[in-house]
Amino acid sequence: MLLGLLGGLTAGFGRLARGSEGTHAEVFVGNERVALLDLSRPHTYTIKGYIGAATVVVDAGKARVTQAPCSGKRCIHVGWLSRTGDASLCVPNRLMVKIAGVAENSADAIVG
Amino acid sequence: MKIYRALTLTLTTLAATVLSACGGPEEHELLTYGMGTSVIIKVYADDFPAADKDALIKELRYQEAVFKKNDPADSTINYLLRDALRYQKATKGAFSPYLGALIDLWGFDSEDAAVSRKPPSDDQIRQALTQQKLNLYALAKGYTVDTLARKLERMGYKNYIVNAGGDLIAKGKKGNQPWRVDVRHPRFVHRTVGQLKVDGKLAVATSGDYQNYFVYENEWYHHLLDGRTGKPARKYQAVTVIADSVMEADAMATAIFVSNGVIDLTDKRDPAFMVTTQDYHQTMTPAFQKRFISNCPPNDPCVSRDDYAKYAEERDAKMNGTNDKK
Incomplete structure (x- = not known):
């Protein structure tokens, strides 16, 4: 269990690249990367953002936000993230979960 | 083949190690938040020192303060307003820099923008349209990205990306x-x-109808409001524009979207944009096509409404499955 490092809430969005399968999930709060989660190790993490705690579940090579103090819950609705560049963002909580890995062909940025 | 792969991997790793040991250029990233979204700056350089990152964040906060204050006497506000008024004319009022009261009424600038709620009545909309409250956010995010890029240039960076929620410059x-x-x-x-x-x-x-929206009684209400009707424009799912600056791309994407494509672009020499309609039809100008490598066959947006329905069903099933486990 990784306990909350900072605080936050939501209006998030998710987006994703046509990257390859990721190896880990990076969790950012504010400007800081607060956690690096191994996607091969199923676990449930609680991460504290700017306005509250969010729950991030890792299971079978993918990760998703299952609970967040965001009003719109879009960061939850974006669902499972597994490919490099996939991300779930909660702006009010300043919390982002982003999939990373050893991927030669993943995008550096997504527009849209 | 396995030996070759192993050797290649070893050499690559060695090369990376040597480069790293020599302090060679590599990718560095700054993640922050501003203008209501994430701001990701990537540079490919020998170093990306904390002092540079701090200066970029300071610049971002400064621009946010300018747009929050929204003082028409400010030179930046004045510059953006002049450009916005050109698009207002080109779209016969569909694009307008004076929709501040309307946007407030719809609640799209609020932190609860995504929360389901009853949309405003026609009377309320008419009332809001009579007010001339300045709102330049259709250009502000793009302008801020351009400003951050200029700052990176002054710092000496030649290879970078600035991405504010999809408003992007890459160099x-x-x-x-x-x-x-x-x-x-x-x-x-x-x-x-x-x-x-x-x-x-x-x-x-x-500009996309999926970027800032709420759903009420199965109807989708998004933030790209037609200044003539005061309601969301309904023709497109998304409009993507390539231009000389991100501010220009930002403004033009919004203007094309809210005018449902009825826009005078005769002052643009070779406009580069792509539109996707509500019926999943994707079209692009020749200038856009030159810079776009499609994942889809020509004139085919890859998916249909039925595909999307199936996808949504699978996604929801997965989410429900997860909830059950918990």
Whole structure:
């Protein structure tokens, strides 16, 4: 269990690249990367953002936000993230979960 | 083949180690928040010192303060307003810099913008349209990205990406490779429709009905409001524009979207844009096509409404499954 490092809430969005399968999930709060989660190790993490705690579940090579103090819950609705560049963002909580890995062909940025 | 792969991997690792030991250029990233979204700055350089990152964040906060104050006497506000008024004319009022009261009424600038609620009545909308409250956010995010890029240039960076929630400028390369910039599908969060060629410099922005919206009684209400009706424009899912600056791309994408494509672009020499309609029809100008590598067959947006329905069903089933486990 990784306990909350900072605080936050939501209006998030998710987006994703046509990257390859990721190896880990990076969790950012504010400007800081607060956690690096191994996607091969199923676990449930609680991460504290700017306005509250969010729950991030890792299971079978993918990760998703299952609970967040965001009003719109879009960061939850974006669902499972597994490919490099996939991300779930909660702006009010300043919390982002982003999939990373050893991927030669993943995008550096997504527009849209 | 396995030996070859292993050798290649070893050599690559060795090369990376040597380069790293020599302090060679590599990718550095700054993630922060501003203008209501994430701001990701990537540079390919020997170093990206904390002092530079701090200066960029300071610049971002300064621009946010300018747009929060929204003082018409401010030179930046004045500059953006002049450009906005050109688009107001070109769209016969569909695009307007004076929709502040209307946007407040719809609640799209609020932190609860995504929360389901009853949309405003026609009377309320008419009332809000009579007010001339300035709101330049259709250009402000793009302008801020341009400002951050200029600051990076002054700092000496030649290879970088500034990405504020999809309003993006990319310059130079990532080592020997071009930066890779993909365009997401307006309905499939987990899909992209293609890739944009940076070709030295790329300034691009997208206006999409999925970016800031709420759902009420199965109806989708988004933030791209037609200044003539006061209601969301309904023709497009997304409009992506490539221009000389991100501010220009931002403004033009919004103007095309809210005018449902009825816009006078005769002052643009060779406009580069792509539109995806509500019936999943994707079209692009020749200038856009030159810089776009599609994932889909020509004139085919890859997916249909039925595909999307199936995707949504599968996604919801997965989410419900997860909830059950918990």
